[in-house]
Amino acid sequence: MNWAMCGWLQTSSSASCNLKWSKGWLPNAGIDMTFDFCDLIAHAAKTRSLMAGTVVGSGTVSNKGSKDGSCCLAEVRCLETIANGKPSTPFMSFGDRVEIDMFDQDGNSIFGRIDQKIVKFETPVD
Numbered sequence: 001m002n003w004a005m006c007g008w009l010q011t012s013s014s015a016s017c018n019l020k021w022s023k024g025w026l027p028n029a030g031i032d033m034t035f036d037f038c039d040l041i042a043h044a045a046k047t048r049s050l051m052a053g054t055v056v057g058s059g060t061v062s063n064k065g066s067k068d069g070s071c072c073l074a075e076v077r078c079l080e081t082i083a084n085g086k087p088s089t090p091f092m093s094f095g096d097r098v099e100i101d102m103f104d105q106d107g108n109s110i111f112g113r114i115d116q117k118i119v120k121f122e123t124p125v126d
Helices: 003-011 037-045 073-084
Strands: 014-018 097-103 114-117
Antiparallel strands (some): 097 114
């Protein structure tokens, strides 16, 4: 385990998530996580071997008290309901695009932009 890398993950990463109706949500993955990536990796390693390339997910990242600090559509809608009595952000629809990226402190992309279009599954005809 490279603990220096864990420190970098904790303190140097910000994410962006763009949907058609949003200006982009920009949570900072280096703060406000209940269990940081080092904790998640250490916990997972207690019960299994972790190899190079193992992906460890934290779930969605949110920041306390920041309207731009969430990448969870359900959370955004809940916060809107609390503040306004109803959500104003729509659910996703077929044809929508989701773009996700993560940047270091210098603004460089860490793993490259993920760009996906939401499409309806069509059952293959035999």
